[in-house]
Amino acid sequence: MSGNGTKLPLGFRYAATYGGIRKVAKDDLALIVSDTPASAAAVFTRNRVVAGPVTVALRNLAASRSRMSAILVNAGNANCATATAERVAIESSRAAANMLGIAPHQVLPASTGVIGVELDVRLIVNALPLLRAALSPVSFDAAADAILTTDTRAKTAFATVKGAAIAGMAKGSGMIHPRMATTLAFVLTDAVAPPSALRAALKHAIERSFNRISVDGDTSTNDTVAVFANGASKVTPPAQAFAEVLAEVLGSLARQIVRDGEGARKFITIDVSGAPSDSAAEKIARSIANSPLVKTAIAGSDPNWGRILSAAGNAGVAFDPRKADIDMQDLPVCRGGLAADFSEEMLKKKLDGPECSIRFMLRGRGRGKTRFWTCDFTEEYIRINASYRT
């Protein structure tokens, strides 16, 4: 699943450059091109306030009947809540299309960065020749680097399914909430998949990946997860297998985002079982994952299971606390809603590591379960976000 033995999908080229959108001279533009029109599927933010590129991407996806050729991304400016947001997305997409000899609606635009600051479209248009010159089938990593903002490292994932290759890149470390496709992620595959099958596979995969993570409970205006399948491998994987592998790739990207959560030092896996339904289990997991008191306790290696129980009690799911068991780091800390007999000192030591597991189990007939990922909440998160623009 990870970077070792990576095989990039056939028929895609990548480029990155610095267009002057960021204040620091670090690549802030990425272009991904499929040599032939690819089946495209994408999910977007559910925030009422949406960035210009999201509006335009949705429109282009419809206008192209889900056959697209390029992804044009900028970091450093969300192109959102400005007078020209939509126009900038349209004009930059059109300029890229002209340069590439494709139709404007075959370009999927995306942006990430600060909200409410005008983005000068010339910064993108002027950089397009540099991007074209840089296009290469092996520059995947350069593109994955260019889309980052407060991320401390790139997020990529690779897989193959029946001989077809899948490669994904993502960005995101704050403003992350699991109600949706979160942050930016682009997945390229040379598998053969008609748009309808790609949409179904993406829907399946998103539910098992980006919809199961949380960093800080905020949802961005720009979230976009897009999959392009150009068929260059001539392999048509079975739908089920393809969906599963796509879920693996998106799951890996989603977990990498959590690991790189702003200020995060610990990666927390939350398993909920015995709930009345899977969606009830997810509500409980989400409530635990979003509780600042749970997240700060983990930061402090404090086995404060009472906060976990209390957060579960706030999920809006009916359950009997006397039937609740909790494990932390595979040690029982709560049985039947009461303290289990465990060594607090030993558990504190176990919690000092970079991985934390929480299991919340309801005894009884419920079969609902879920797995959810989040990170701890540290002073560094505050430092990053209190000074993001300054």
Next chain:
Amino acid sequence: MSGNGTKLPLGFRYAATYGGIRKVAKDDLALIVSDTPASAAAVFTRNRVVAGPVTVALRNLAASRSRMSAILVNAGNANCATATAERVAIESSRAAANMLGIAPHQVLPASTGVIGVELDVRLIVNALPLLRAALSPVSFDAAADAILTTDTRAKTAFATVKGAAIAGMAKGSGMIHPRMATTLAFVLTDAVAPPSALRAALKHAIERSFNRISVDGDTSTNDTVAVFANGASKVTPPAQAFAEVLAEVLGSLARQIVRDGEGARKFITIDVSGAPSDSAAEKIARSIANSPLVKTAIAGSDPNWGRILSAAGNAGVAFDPRKADIDMQDLPVCRGGLAADFSEEMLKKKLDGPECSIRFMLRGRGRGKTRFWTCDFTEEYIRINASYRT
């Protein structure tokens, strides 16, 4: 409204002592006694996981037909999620009742502190004689001090209505979420008010006070707001006037809790107007108040209105962002969803003070509005909560 010119209600006595529940030798027990049975009304946590004293308080309120005489509170232990939680609440209430010569169901028990640690009932029972000896009509402040946990200061509020006196005390600085009566608050009045009128007044007042504040989005297992009216003044204030003054007292206590929010340096008032309904306005205000990105931006004096707009967009309320105006510190920062022309330097300076105002206004026909209070989110919150038990 505040402490100056305080007139305590007639017919109440107060006591505080140290019973050994806290690790540090600071008063951790408070007793409030009405000389005659008082009309009682209370609201409690909506968390599925409720502490023993909440269960017992609800039961006693019903058994006494809302005529109660005493409030017995401990800090340092939530008496929640332990094998003996309910028994401890019952036995300590019974012992207090025996000592005071009243029926056990005339005692309202309440606890605050750590969850999941057994509370030894003998610590309370053994301290009862000390509490009785300390009972005095002027020891209101001592009781208000004894119920605090991570609070840095006591919260009290006083008012009179048509000659009747009202005095309130509250505790709370973390685990505060506005979906309900939050944390502990006790209000005593010598007004004449039958239980039904008291309940109606409390319902009115809670909606305008504790249901409009947020510190960290967590909801405790112990939240209790109780009002006792013993009629000792023989004044029967008009229902409307009484409800308004009660709302003022509870509003003052609620705002004091926000001001003392864990790690808080800034007090934030959020006004939303022009929403489709008052409840829609409240959803928007709550979403802004609970956004870690908004709260950290305020901590950093960053006039990042884009985060406010984005948080509003996540409220689950349909609105057109192009009709959204935002003011910060009375300066327009966003008009019609776009940046207004303001001096960022000047606004940053204005945001350095301890008070912050955010106005979110939707243009159009909507009449829904609300006012909401929260605090900024600082590194100190993390420090407090990562080490709460250690």
